[in-house]
Amino acid sequence: MKIGIGLPNTVRGAAGDVMVEWARRAEARGFSTVATIGRVAFPSYADLIALAAAAGATSRIALMTDILLGPLHNPAMLAKDVASLDALSGGRFTLGAAVGGRQDDYAVTGVGYEDRGKRWDAALELMHQVWRGEAPAGTDQPIAPPPTNGDRVPVLIGGTSDATLRRVAKWGAGWTAGGAPPEAVAPFAERVRAAWTEAGREGEPRMAALLYFALGDNAEEGARRSLEDYYAFAGPYAKMAAEHAAKTHEAIVGARTAFEKVGVDELIYFPAIAELEQVDMLAEEVGL
Numbered sequence: 001m002k003i004g005i006g007l008p009n010t011v012r013g014a015a016g017d018v019m020v021e022w023a024r025r026a027e028a029r030g031f032s033t034v035a036t037i038g039r040v041a042f043p044s045y046a047d048l049i050a051l052a053a054a055a056g057a058t059s060r061i062a063l064m065t066d067i068l069l070g071p072l073h074n075p076a077m078l079a080k081d082v083a084s085l086d087a088l089s090g091g092r093f094t095l096g097a098a099v100g101g102r103q104d105d106y107a108v109t110g111v112g113y114e115d116r117g118k119r120w121d122a123a124l125e126l127m128h129q130v131w132r133g134e135a136p137a138g139t140d141q142p143i144a145p146p147p148t149n150g151d152r153v154p155v156l157i158g159g160t161s162d163a164t165l166r167r168v169a170k171w172g173a174g175w176t177a178g179g180a181p182p183e184a185v186a187p188f189a190e191r192v193r194a195a196w197t198e199a200g201r202e203g204e205p206r207m208a209a210l211l212y213f214a215l216g217d218n219a220e221e222g223a224r225r226s227l228e229d230y231y232a233f234a235g236p237y238a239k240m241a242a243e244h245a246a247k248t249h250e251a252i253v254g255a256r257t258a259f260e261k262v263g264v265d266e267l268i269y270f271p272a273i274a275e276l277e278q279v280d281m282l283a284e285e286v287g288l
């Protein structure tokens with residue numbers, strides 16, 4: 001199983017130069033991927049911009065949004081931005097995307113919440129049309145650089161609905177589990193594999209999962225401060241998120257073993273503390 005690391009793009013107050021150096025250090029330590037968490041109604045760094053900076057600072061490590069809130073974006077512009085990041089990074093980018101469930105992200109962007117699934121389906125159709133080099137409505141020209149590896153940018157679909165299964169089967173390179181424990185990932189992962197096979201897709205769907213971590217002397221305080229802040233909108237879940245973050249060697253390694261057993265291909269550890277030493281400490285814990 002591959003081991004990735006998240007950028008601290010949703011840790012309040014994280015400095016921009018930390019993002020860039022974090023990506024460099026993650027590559028040097030041998031992590032498979034640097035990833036971002038997407039949100040609008042919070043003082044976080046925008047997913048694609050943070051990853052563009054990471055792409056310019058690195059040359060080998062993969063890049064992923066985990067996840068980007070797809071329906072918040074104009075689909076033509078999103079297709080162009082994603083194709084641009086794919087090309088500029090030399091094909092290192094994977095778009096992890098879903099509809100999300102926070103109404104405030106939709107309210108601040110003035111985008112409809114109730115019809116987000118329907119609009120996301122239409123957006124996926126248009127985005128793949130753009131990536132194939134076809135001209136969208138309104139022009140007779142293609143609007144984005146061609147994807148580096150074929151006629152589509154890899155997309156991991158997030159969510160746990162029937163619509164998620166349909167989207168993975170039609171458009172996805174696989175599925176990304178957003179913060180669920182291993183025991184909750186396993187049943188839906190089996191449904192993803194079944195939908196993949198029923199759709200006649202070749203091979204196996206790619207599976208990714210994320211886990212929060214905080215290490216060092218201030219791990220407990222750091223996890224509590226960051227995650228209770230970020231998940232304040234979610235009520236009691238905010239405290240649970242802080243409590244369940246991996247803060248010890250046993251928790252880090254145990255999660256790795258558990259996710260690997262349920263067939264996850266890549267586990268991405270997301271930081272609750274925006275200090276560069278976290279990259280090195282995690283690398284030591286996972287044996288990189």
